[in-house]
Amino acid sequence: MEMLEKIDQQWLKSFHCVYENNSFKRAAEFLSLPTSNVSRHIALLEEQLDVRLFDRTTRRICATDAGEHLYLRTQPLLDKLNDALEEVTQHSREVMGQLNVVMPDSPELAKAVVSFCAQYPAISLNCETNLSHKEDLLDGFDVIVSFHRGKLEDSNWIAKEIKRWPSVVVASPKLLHTRQRPFKITDLKHVPCISSFTALKGTPWVFRNSEGEQITQRVKSAFKVNSGQLAKAGALAGFGFAILPVEFCHEEIESGDLEVIELEYEPEDLVLYAFYASRKHVAKKIPAFIEHLKRQANNETSG
Structure with a gap:
């Protein structure tokens, strides 16, 4: 033994x-x-x-x-x-029991979680929206939902993609009047940028080349946020260049409030993942919840 x-x-x-x-x-x-x-x-x-x-x-x-x-x-x-x-464990085939979740505080995810609980009334939900989670504090959770760009770090969690959003680098006309327009990703070192300090762990900006290989570029930022709404608001105010999902800023691009910055590489997609522990037997509530999130996320229309 x-x-x-x-x-x-x-x-x-x-x-x-x-x-x-x-x-x-x-x-x-x-x-x-x-x-x-x-x-x-x-x-x-x-x-x-x-x-x-x-x-x-x-x-x-x-x-x-x-x-x-x-x-x-x-x-x-x-x-x-x-x-x-x-x-x-045949009883685990039923969608029931306590479901412990960590996820971003977003209206779309909130709707999906509420509709899941309405569909499965035997579920008891415990949802935490603090994105600054550490690996050693996550053991008590069944599902972790978070945003990422580029390759995932190695972990003991299994990742399931929920949705991905093609993204662009944008800036306001106000900023472009005072700063030189970048044409290469290395130019971003010399201009103010808006970055994330929690959801994407403050990593360098992530791009991909024509072969699909990941390219990273460090940027300087005096405006670090953990919210897409804040990032867009900062970009509109001229605080810096930002990477935003096209779906999230297409109206501002069409109106001219934001301009797309064309570089030699495209930004990596923003991807929403659901992570769960790598166990042989997984309670039915976990894959049922993840599939529900995926259906809801991909059925939702922007706007």
């Missing part, structure tokens, strides 16, 4: 998936995890067992004798464990 206590179930899950797919990348896609997470799970399992489980080359991977043995001996056990858990 001592060895079993040292092994995380997720490590074994990743090991089995890599073995069955002969690929870290395909295993990661199947598990909805970053490839680096799957690689780390295998490395931790190998370290704990003190044996190499896969031989890796630039072209392929294959199981070692130890890896083959581990898979053949553990696969039937995991299947039986899965069957037993499925039998015991």
Whole structure:
């Protein structure tokens, strides 16, 4: 029992998936995890067992004798464990119980949450709208909803995309009369910009090139906010250049209150994700809530 206590179930899950797919990348896609997470799970399992489980080359991977043995001996056990858990947790098929959520305070999300609770009256909701969450404070939550641009950081949470918004760099005519118009993303270093300090963790502005590769650019900002409304208001007031979703500022662009700034790279889309813990068995309330958010977000029309 001592060895079993040292092994995380997720490590074994990743090991089995890599073995069955002969690929870290395909295993990661199947598990909805970053490839680096799957690689780390295998490395931790190998370290704990003190044996190499896969031989890796630039072209392929294959199981070692130890890896083959581990898979053949553990696969039937995991299947039986899965069957037993499925039998015991049949009650979780019903959408019920307490749902603990962290999400931005937005009218659209509020509507979606209310309609979900109306549809499933057996749900008891606990919703926190503080975006400055830390990893070690999130264990008590079922779902975390947050905005991101570009690649996600590695974590133990599974990410599901809710909606994405193509975005543009904008500025007010007032600002463009006093500041030189940027034409390259490096020009942004020399002009005031409006940035986020919580929802996007204050990271550099994120762009993508024609091949879809991520490009980052640090900017200087004296107007840092955690609200799209505030960012747009600041841009309209001439406080700085801003990256905004097209859907959110198209009226101001058409009226001439904001101008689109064309650069050599396009901003990465703003993406709303729902994160939940990577457990084998997930209570029905969690995927039901995430799917409801996705349907509501993509059925809503702007305006």
